[in-house]
Amino acid sequence: YDTELFEIPPCDSNACFKALHGALGDCSCNVDTIDYFNNVKIFPRLQSLVSKDYFRFYKVNLKKECPFWADDSRCAMKYCHIKTCSKESVPGYANGYENEVIDEPPASKYSKKAKSDCSTDADHDPALGYLNTTISAASKYEIAKWKAYDDALENFCECDDRDADADYVDLSLNPERYTGYKGPSAHRIWRSIYQENCFRPKTNPYESFPYVLSSDLKNLCLEKRVFYRAISGLHSSINIHLCAKYLQSEKSGFVASPDGEWGPNLAEFQNRFDPSRTFGEGPNWLKNLYFLYLLEMRALAKAGPYLEREEYYTGNPSEDEETREAIGNLLGVIYTFPDHFNESLMFNGGVQATTLKNEFREHFRNISRIMDCVGCDKCKLWGKLQTQGLGTALKILFSSRWNSPESDPEQGRLPLRHKQHERLQRTEIVALFNAFGRLSNSIRELENFRNMLRSFMENGELLTCAFGGHV
Numbered sequence: 001y002d003t004e005l006f007e008i009p010p011c012d013s014n015a016c017f018k019a020l021h022g023a024l025g026d027c028s029c030n031v032d033t034i035d036y037f038n039n040v041k042i043f044p045r046l047q048s049l050v051s052k053d054y055f056r057f058y059k060v061n062l063k064k065e066c067p068f069w070a071d072d073s074r075c076a077m078k079y080c081h082i083k084t085c086s087k088e089s090v091p092g093y094a095n096g097y098e099n100e101v102i103d104e105p106p107a108s109k110y111s112k113k114a115k116s117d118c119s120t121d122a123d124h125d126p127a128l129g130y131l132n133t134t135i136s137a138a139s140k141y142e143i144a145k146w147k148a149y150d151d152a153l154e155n156f157c158e159c160d161d162r163d164a165d166a167d168y169v170d171l172s173l174n175p176e177r178y179t180g181y182k183g184p185s186a187h188r189i190w191r192s193i194y195q196e197n198c199f200r201p202k203t204n205p206y207e208s209f210p211y212v213l214s215s216d217l218k219n220l221c222l223e224k225r226v227f228y229r230a231i232s233g234l235h236s237s238i239n240i241h242l243c244a245k246y247l248q249s250e251k252s253g254f255v256a257s258p259d260g261e262w263g264p265n266l267a268e269f270q271n272r273f274d275p276s277r278t279f280g281e282g283p284n285w286l287k288n289l290y291f292l293y294l295l296e297m298r299a300l301a302k303a304g305p306y307l308e309r310e311e312y313y314t315g316n317p318s319e320d321e322e323t324r325e326a327i328g329n330l331l332g333v334i335y336t337f338p339d340h341f342n343e344s345l346m347f348n349g350g351v352q353a354t355t356l357k358n359e360f361r362e363h364f365r366n367i368s369r370i371m372d373c374v375g376c377d378k379c380k381l382w383g384k385l386q387t388q389g390l391g392t393a394l395k396i397l398f399s400s401r402w403n404s405p406e407s408d409p410e411q412g413r414l415p416l417r418h419k420q421h422e423r424l425q426r427t428e429i430v431a432l433f434n435a436f437g438r439l440s441n442s443i444r445e446l447e448n449f450r451n452m453l454r455s456f457m458e459n460g461e462l463l464t465c466a467f468g469g470h471v
C-alpha cells in the first residue's frame with residue numbers, strides 16, 4: 001500500500017460513474033435497473049423498516065477474542081466506541097422473548113391444546129401405540145451436540161445469539177460512519193480476508209494483491225467469482241459509508257458538538273474509487289456492491305413466504321403489526337423485481353460441487369471469525385452484522401433446507417412452503433434486513449456522490465484529492 005512510490009494523477013473526472021453502467025456480469029441484470037429500483041422503491045421502505053424496534057436492537061458479542069492473532073490495534077477516535085444498552089431497555093425483553101424455543105414456529109405456540117386433543121382419537125389405541133420417548137440426560141446431551149454439528153454444517157457464520165457475553169446494541173445510536181480505523185490493523189483484516197479466505201486464480205494469484213484484477217476473474221469458476229465479488233462488494237459498501245458520513249468538524253459553530261459533524265467527503269470517495277487511483281478497478285468494486293445487493297435481495301425473495309409469517313415480536317402489538325405490514329409491503333415490491341439472481345446455476349455437478357460448497361462455507365465462516373479481530377468496536381459491530389446478514393443470505397440461497405420441491409416455475413423458483421426447522425434466529429433476521437439496508441443505503445449514497453460530482457464539474461471546479469491513491 002505504499003502510495004509514495006506512485007505518481008498520482010489528479011482525479012477531477014467523472015470516470016468512476018461513466019464506467020458504472022450497463023451489464024453487471026454473472027447475471028442478466030444491469031446497474032441502471034438496480035439504481036432505479038433501489039433508490040425509488042426499496043430504499044425508502046427499507047430505511048423505515050430498519051428503524052423499527054425489532055430491527056434496531058442487535059445482540060452481539062464484541063468481546064470475543066480474535067482467534068487468529070493478538071489484537072494490537074486501538075480505536076483512533078472516540079467515535080469508534082459503542083454504546084450498548086441494558087437488556088431491560090430492549091422492547092419485549094421483559095416478556096421473555098429470549099426464552100423462545102427457537103425450533104418452535106410461531107403458530108405452534110398457540111396449538112398445544114389442539115395437540116393434546118388428538119390423543120383422545122377413538123381410532124387410536126394409546127397402549128398399543130405407546131411410543132417411549134424417554135431419552136436419558138446423557139443421550140440428550142449427545143443429541144444436542146449432533147444438532148449443533150448439523151446446524152454448523154448449514155450455517156455460514158457463528159451466531160452470538162445465545163452467547164453469555166453478548167450485549168444488545170441500539171443500532172440507531174451507533175451509525176456506521178468514518179471512525180479513523182486504518183493502517184496496519186485494518187489492512188491485516190482485509191489482506192487476510194482476500195489472501196487466505198477468498199478464492200484466487202491459480203495463474204499469478206498475487207499479481208494484483210490483495211484484490212483480484214477484474215480481468216482475472218474470468219479465470220475463476222462462477223462459484224468462486226461470486227464469493228470474491230460478494231466480499232469486494234461488502235468492502236465497497238463499508239468504504240462508501242465512511243466517505244458519506246465523514247467527520248467534517250468536531251465543532252458546530254462556536255460550540256463543540258459532542259457527537260461531531262458528519263457529511264459526505266467527495267475527495268475521499270474519489271480517492272477510493274476513481275479509476276486513476278485504483279488501477280482502473282474502482283468502478284468494478286462498485287459493480288461488486290450491486291452484485292452483492294442482487295444476491296441478498298434474491299435471498300429475501302426466496303425466504304419471503306417464510307419471512308412474511310414471522311411474528312416480529314417486541315411486546316407492543318401495534319408496533320409488531322406495523323412491522324409485519326412493512327415486511328409484507330417490502331417483500332411484495334421485491335417479488336416484482338424482474339431480474340433476480342439465479343442461484344440454481346451454482347453448485348451443480350455431483351461430488352465436486354459438494355466439496356466446493358463446503359469450501360465456500362468454510363471460507364465464509366473464517367471471514368465471520370476474522371470480524372472478531374477488527375480493532376475498532378464500531379467497525380466490528382457493523383462488520384459482524386453485515387457478515388452475519390450475508391451469511392444468512394448464503395444459507396437461504398445454498399442450504400438444501402431452504403429448497404422447496406413445491407417451487408413455482410413461473411415465479412422464479414420461489415419456494416411456497418417452509419418446514420419447521422427452517423426457522424431463522426432473531427439475530428439472523430435482524431442482520432439479514434439491516435445488511436441489505438446498508439447495501440441499499442450505499443447505492444443511494446452513490447447517487448449523492450454522482451450529483452455532487454456533476455455540480456462540481458458544471459461549476460468548473462477542480463477536485464483536490466487530499467490523500468494518497470489506492471494501490
Ligand SMILES: Cc1cc2nc3c(=O)[nH]c(=O)nc-3n(C[C@H](O)[C@H](O)[C@H](O)COP(=O)(O)OP(=O)(O)OC[C@H]3O[C@@H](n4cnc5c(N)ncnc54)[C@H](O)[C@@H]3O)c2cc1C
Nearest residue numbers: 177178179180182186189211232235236242285379383470
Ligand atoms: C470489517 C471492517 C469494517 C470497517 N468499518 C469501518 C467503518 O465503519 N468506518 C471506518 O472509518 N473505517 C472502517 N474500516 C476501515 C476501512 O475499511 C479501511 O480499511 C480504512 O479506511 C483504510 O483504507 P485504505 O484506503 O487503506 O484501503 P482499504 O479499504 O483498507 O483496502 C485495502 C486495499 O484493498 C483494495 N480494495 C479496496 N476496496 C476494495 C474493494 N471494494 N474490492 C476489492 N479490493 C479493494 C485496495 O487495493 C486497497 O488499497 C473497516 C475495516 C474493516 C476490515
